[in-house]
Amino acid sequence: MVKSGDRPPAFRVQDCALAALATGKRAQNLRELRELLRDIHPGCIYYHFWGVLLRPRFDNPEYLNDFAEWARHGLHDHVLAERLAVIHPAEFPDMEGLRTVLIEEIENRLDETDSTPWAKPDREFHFIRTHIAVFDTHRRIENPPELASVVPQMSQGSVFYHFIDARRRTPKGVDDFQAWLAPFGETYADLVNRIRDIDPYFATLRDLREQLAGVMKQYFRGGKP
Amino acid sequence: MNDLLNNYAHVAGEDVIQHLQQLAAPLEGIRVVHVNSTRIGGGVAEILNKMVPLMSSLGLDVQWEVISGEAEFYQCTKSFHNALQGMPVEVSMPLRKAYEATNEQTAEKHRQLLTEADVVIVHDPQPAALLKFLPGRKGKWIWRCHIDVSRPYRPVWRYLKDFVSGYDGSVFSLVDFTQVLPHPQYLIPPSIDPLSEKNTDLAVGKVRAVLQEFGIDPRRPLIVQVSRFDRFKDPVGVIRAYRLTKRFIPQLQLVLAGGGATDDPEGDAVLNEVREAAGDDPDIHVLLLPADAHVTINALQRAADIVLQKSIREGFGLTVSEAMWKGKPVIGGDTGGIRLQVSNHHTGFLVSTPEGAALRIQYLLRNREKLTQMGEKARNFVRDNFLLTRQVREYLTIILGMLRGTGERMEIS
Numbered sequence: 001m002v003k004s005g006d007r008p009p010a011f012r013v014q015d016c017a018l019a020a021l022a023t024g025k026r027a028q029n030l031r032e033l034r035e036l037l038r039d040i041h042p043g044c045i046y047y048h049f050w051g052v053l054l055r056p057r058f059d060n061p062e063y064l065n066d067f068a069e070w071a072r073h074g075l076h077d078h079v080l081a082e083r084l085a086v087i088h089p090a091e092f093p094d095m096e097g098l099r100t101v102l103i104e105e106i107e108n109r110l111d112e113t114d115s116t117p118w119a120k121p122d123r124e125f126h127f128i129r130t131h132i133a134v135f136d137t138h139r140r141i142e143n144p145p146e147l148a149s150v151v152p153q154m155s156q157g158s159v160f161y162h163f164i165d166a167r168r169r170t171p172k173g174v175d176d177f178q179a180w181l182a183p184f185g186e187t188y189a190d191l192v193n194r195i196r197d198i199d200p201y202f203a204t205l206r207d208l209r210e211q212l213a214g215v216m217k218q219y220f221r222g223g224k225p
Numbered sequence: 226m227n228d229l230l231n232n233y234a235h236v237a238g239e240d241v242i243q244h245l246q247q248l249a250a251p252l253e254g255i256r257v258v259h260v261n262s263t264r265i266g267g268g269v270a271e272i273l274n275k276m277v278p279l280m281s282s283l284g285l286d287v288q289w290e291v292i293s294g295e296a297e298f299y300q301c302t303k304s305f306h307n308a309l310q311g312m313p314v315e316v317s318m319p320l321r322k323a324y325e326a327t328n329e330q331t332a333e334k335h336r337q338l339l340t341e342a343d344v345v346i347v348h349d350p351q352p353a354a355l356l357k358f359l360p361g362r363k364g365k366w367i368w369r370c371h372i373d374v375s376r377p378y379r380p381v382w383r384y385l386k387d388f389v390s391g392y393d394g395s396v397f398s399l400v401d402f403t404q405v406l407p408h409p410q411y412l413i414p415p416s417i418d419p420l421s422e423k424n425t426d427l428a429v430g431k432v433r434a435v436l437q438e439f440g441i442d443p444r445r446p447l448i449v450q451v452s453r454f455d456r457f458k459d460p461v462g463v464i465r466a467y468r469l470t471k472r473f474i475p476q477l478q479l480v481l482a483g484g485g486a487t488d489d490p491e492g493d494a495v496l497n498e499v500r501e502a503a504g505d506d507p508d509i510h511v512l513l514l515p516a517d518a519h520v521t522i523n524a525l526q527r528a529a530d531i532v533l534q535k536s537i538r539e540g541f542g543l544t545v546s547e548a549m550w551k552g553k554p555v556i557g558g559d560t561g562g563i564r565l566q567v568s569n570h571h572t573g574f575l576v577s578t579p580e581g582a583a584l585r586i587q588y589l590l591r592n593r594e595k596l597t598q599m600g601e602k603a604r605n606f607v608r609d610n611f612l613l614t615r616q617v618r619e620y621l622t623i624i625l626g627m628l629r630g631t632g633e634r635m636e637i638s
Contacts, residue, residue, distance in 0.1 A: 015244060017248055019411055131632075134636050135250075155240050
């Protein structure tokens, strides 16, 4: 339980916008992809896993990351596509772990196959990275029960910033909601658990906002503090 | 919120406009100048006509200037345009001199405005050399390339590259369109303006009137392709897809609507091929429309059950988003920017042959519920991703990044 003097500062609702940048690095076959992955900027790996949430895409896409999508539609390698698609970026505390597992999967596949799969010239894999602009909405949440009314109003940029981007900012690699509620101790432990159960990767930002709003509403309407 | 922002909020959502206002707040009052080569006609002018007022209404001080020259200048820039898209075109020294002289004169004419502006956005190759003649410039300069320069004719690209390399950044529509340059290359897909004549809501009566004008039966199924009469748009392939479908759905009607072909030497030949392929089928309507027939295009897209954009090669193909905004599923060629707009099996289908298109047309016309669902998804998809408001958001983000220069992450207080 938090003593009155130890209350965490108000939750600052931030928003963000992303600008995508071409790196000029591109792969036409699987070996080139592996070589480029060895020292590509970690921001690229982040973009090709998490950036998809802020790009034109539809609910339930066939593959959730760009590497799997390229393996399927660029290289026509279904096996590799499925293996890359199952990689869940939230399991990795940083991009280096993700880089390692990507390279391992590609090397395994290269060992298994007699020839190197190639993509047509208009299906090359282009590495992209982003700049993120973060700005204050000047909205503040003083008390946790306010989350139930504020979260449903958040922009998709805010959802991305607090629920996705937070994982590379917060010391424990969690979203901002969990990080903010943690100092309240046992008081909101159940709510923290429910937020933790929301998968950040298998939904659009619109869906994530709905899931978060649903959890907050259910929790606070259920008569908890 | 002023009237213009209210109008955009009405179609794009209030949250989208609030987001833009917050992003624009730290940029209030900065001087932004757009420079292109025409105020009327063409996609760039169309978008600037809408983008400049929208950016201004967000508090930026935005101006729009154009470069204009003599016949040799346009001859040169037309050659650039073709060469950048891969055509082996030699550009003679006198034409290059005319190009540089026109840029120098324009730089002189707007010297104060351009050197004092905080941000200058130069569109396409025509005014690209301006920067060379303004060494005392104060602001950040962005080259916005609307052309696919992925496989340019190298001698011409090398010449132009010398001018654009000095910019602080460039913007391309798709990553596939980029070239290696010594500055950041941002990616901003184009967008449609929901408030333009081409895209705004139309009364049912107006749509019916257009159908009546062309003798199209509103009670029978209709498929429509809107595009120039160009082989890369595969209009003859569309007719073949229609014929393959008509065997099973005899009531089907087809409209192929396109603009005039005055500046395209191949346009007339392709139009003749299309007319020949259409033969005397009264249910195929080949419409050669004037460049300003926006309302007619709007009505035809709204009247369609399905819209096609069966291109073999395509830059971005914004007619796809136009149709989707009207709640129509799109059957599009699996190429270029169409891949970004048509989410296969969600907002339409990507196809590679007339046979593939025919299969999907039949499927949708026989599954009306699916057709309606896809149309609704298509409209929402465009609302989230391909409206002008999204494009302005990305410009503002880039401008913030350039002016603040804080690297990968900018915290704006």
